[in-house]
Amino acid sequence: MRPLFGDTSSRVTNRLEKAERLAGFPFKVPSYLPSGVTYVNSNILNSNESESSENTVMHLFRSENISLTIIGSTVERTEESFKVMSDDSSVDSTLSKEQISVKGKSVKVNTRTATFENGTVYKDVVYHWSDEGLYYYIQGVAPLENKEIVKIVESFQAPNAELRKTYVNHDFLNSDILDLEDLEYFSGMIGFAPAFPLELPRGYKATEAYVNKKLNFSYPENEEDKHKRTIHITFENPEKPNTIVLVAQIKDKSIVENMRKTKKVPFERIDGAKFEVPVTSLNISGQEVFRTAPYKIDDTLSSQKEKDNYTYFWLKEDVCYKVTFKEVEAEVQQQLVAALVKEKAIDLKK
Structure with a gap:
C-alpha cells in the first residue's frame, strides 16, 4: 500500500497485522506474556545507512510495573551498543554478561548497571538470540526474572489469526x-x-x-x-x-x-x-x-x-x-x- 505522506524511516502502528505488512520480512512474536502485560504498539524502522540494510520491528508492551520492548531485526546489534550507559562521567556503569539455554537456543543476557551519585541503581537487561536469520532482543525497564523471560522466548512463533487479535491496541492515544x-x-x-x-x-x-x-x-x-x-x-x-x-x-x-x-x-x-x-x-x-x-x-x-x-x-x-x-x-x-x-x-x- 502506497504511503500517503512519502516514505519515512520510522512508522508506528497500533496492530500486528499492519506491522507485518510494513516490515517487509517475516518475523516471530511471543504468544505468552506475563500476567497484566499488554500490547501497546509496533514501530517499524528501515535504515540504508550501513553497508547491510537494517530492517527492524519493535513491539512495546506494558503493565502497571513493567515495560518491555521486543525487537526483531535483520542486523545484529554491535557489542558497543550494550556498553554505553550514560555520557555523565559521574555515573558508574558496568556491563555483565551471561548465557542461558532455551529450547536449544543460546540466549545471551547483557545487564547494564549504573550507580548514580545519590546512590540510585539503574539496571537495564537485554536478552538476545538469533533464529532463522533474524536477531531478537527483549529489553525491560523493570526486568522480569529469567524464568519469565524463558517462557516468553519459548513461545515465539510466526503470527497467526489468534495473535493478530491479541496484538491490537484499540485505546492507543495517537x-x-x-x-x-x-x-x-x-x-x-x-x-x-x-x-x-x-x-x-x-x-x-x-x-x-x-x-x-x-x-x-x-x-x-x-x-x-x-x-x-x-x-x-x-x-x-x-x-x-x-x-x-x-x-x-x-x-x-x-x-x-x-x-x-x-x-x-x-x-x-x-x-x-x-x-x-x-x-x-x-x-x-x-x-x-x-x-x-x-x-x-x-x-x-x-x-x-x-x-x-x-x-x-x-x-x-x-x-x-x-x-x-x-x-x-x-x-x-x-x-x-x-x-x-x-x-x-x-x-x-x-
Whole structure:
C-alpha cells in the first residue's frame, strides 16, 4: 500500500497485522506474556545507512510495573551498543554478561548497571538470540526474572489469526494514518468517513494524519466523552516554515450546539484544567462557522512568547470540523476555511 505522506524511516502502528505488512520480512512474536502485560504498539524502522540494510520491528508492551520492548531485526546489534550507559562521567556503569539455554537456543543476557551519585541503581537487561536469520532482543525497564523471560522466548512463533487479535491496541492515544488502508480501518473506529484533502490553497500540503481522543479537540464533558475518537491532519507550507494548519474532525453535534448557546468553546490545558475561549459567528461560503478569539494552547500556563492560535469550528450533518491556525495571516485563514467547508467526505470505495 502506497504511503500517503512519502516514505519515512520510522512508522508506528497500533496492530500486528499492519506491522507485518510494513516490515517487509517475516518475523516471530511471543504468544505468552506475563500476567497484566499488554500490547501497546509496533514501530517499524528501515535504515540504508550501513553497508547491510537494517530492517527492524519493535513491539512495546506494558503493565502497571513493567515495560518491555521486543525487537526483531535483520542486523545484529554491535557489542558497543550494550556498553554505553550514560555520557555523565559521574555515573558508574558496568556491563555483565551471561548465557542461558532455551529450547536449544543460546540466549545471551547483557545487564547494564549504573550507580548514580545519590546512590540510585539503574539496571537495564537485554536478552538476545538469533533464529532463522533474524536477531531478537527483549529489553525491560523493570526486568522480569529469567524464568519469565524463558517462557516468553519459548513461545515465539510466526503470527497467526489468534495473535493478530491479541496484538491490537484499540485505546492507543495517537495512531498514525500511513495509507488508505489505515484510513479505511480508522474510519470504522471514529464512526464516519472524514474529509481528507492532501492539499489546500496557498501551497499547504498534508504532512501527517493520526487518530486521537477528544481531549485534544475540546474539553470532554465526562469520562465517556473523553474517549471519543478524533481524526487529525497537519498541513505545512515549505515556503512559510513557521506556519501550520491543523484540521480535526469528530462525530459530535454538541460542541457547535453549545457554542451557539454560550458563545464560548472549552479547551483542556496540559494540567487537565478547563479554560474557555470566546467565539464569534461567521458565514463562510454559506456555512455557519465559529471563530475563536486569539488564545494560547495552554492558556495561562503557556509562555507569553508563544504565538496565539486561532481556531474555527463548524458542523456538517453530525460531524464537527475544527481548524487551528498557527502564524497564518487572517485573510489566508478564511480562504483555507472556505476551501475546507467545500470538502466532501472521502469515498473509500474508489
